[in-house]
Amino acid sequence: MTSPLQLEFVLSATDVADLPPTEAEIAIVGRSNVGKSSLINAVANRKKLAMVSNTPGRTRLLNLFSLPGHGTVMDLPGYGYAATSRTEREKWQRMIEGYLLERDNLDMVVVLVDGEIGPTKLDLTMLEWATASDLPHSIVATKHDKVKALQRDKRRAELAAKCGRPASDILWVSASKGTGIDALRGRVLHWLTPEG
Numbered sequence: 001m002t003s004p005l006q007l008e009f010v011l012s013a014t015d016v017a018d019l020p021p022t023e024a025e026i027a028i029v030g031r032s033n034v035g036k037s038s039l040i041n042a043v044a045n046r047k048k049l050a051m052v053s054n055t056p057g058r059t060r061l062l063n064l065f066s067l068p069g070h071g072t073v074m075d076l077p078g079y080g081y082a083a084t085s086r087t088e089r090e091k092w093q094r095m096i097e098g099y100l101l102e103r104d105n106l107d108m109v110v111v112l113v114d115g116e117i118g119p120t121k122l123d124l125t126m127l128e129w130a131t132a133s134d135l136p137h138s139i140v141a142t143k144h145d146k147v148k149a150l151q152r153d154k155r156r157a158e159l160a161a162k163c164g165r166p167a168s169d170i171l172w173v174s175a176s177k178g179t180g181i182d183a184l185r186g187r188v189l190h191w192l193t194p195e196g
């Protein structure tokens with residue numbers, strides 16, 4: 001078993017230029033409400049490290065965490081909150097694109113997809129954009145516990161097909177039940193390791 005990741009909050013920023021340099025970083029991105037904060041709390045085994053909010057879209061900043069001895073983890077603001085204005089969306093896009101394209105030593109972008117509802121249009125746009133921009137990225141499907149046991153194999157195949165990836169490439173996790181959390185911790189450490 002991999003121990004909880006000892007994540008420590010560093011700072012929040014609105015611009016990639018305001019971030020301290022890092023030797024290795026992974027970024028986590030997904031639409032609002034996908035379960036990103038719950039997942040960060042689960043891998044760290046901390047209740048309130050990342051804000052779990054019932055108001056989707058509330059976290060609007062680049063939130064940087066450090067994992068001493070390994071590198072840093074970026075919690076990117078969630079996208080696709082229905083009530084967001086066009087100006088807000090454009091601001092989000094500039095901030096995220098600036099970060100993803102300009103951040104030095106970004107080793108992996110973890111794109112979260114809601115396992116219960118499958119990839120949204122915006123998730124697919126994000127995946128296409130990451131591919132087109134040559135960004136190393138990996139899909140993690142959240143809320144595994146919300147899919148009925150009997151439907152899991154089918155759902156696993158469907159979600160992967162919609163994302164255009166082999167099912168074996170997608171890690172399924174549940175922040176509530178702990179499913180896949182240990183595997184995700186292992187992958188984070190692997191991605192942050194040189195040549196990982």
Ligand code: GDP
Nearest residue numbers: 032033034035036037038052053143174175176
């Ligand atoms: P964020 O907006 O992406 O940071 O998402 P949150 O972590 O705030 O989670 C959004 C909602 O989904 C909250 O009501 C969480 O309790 C719920 N949620 C998150 N992860 C899971 C999970 O693994 N299983 C279940 N059943 N619910 C989850």
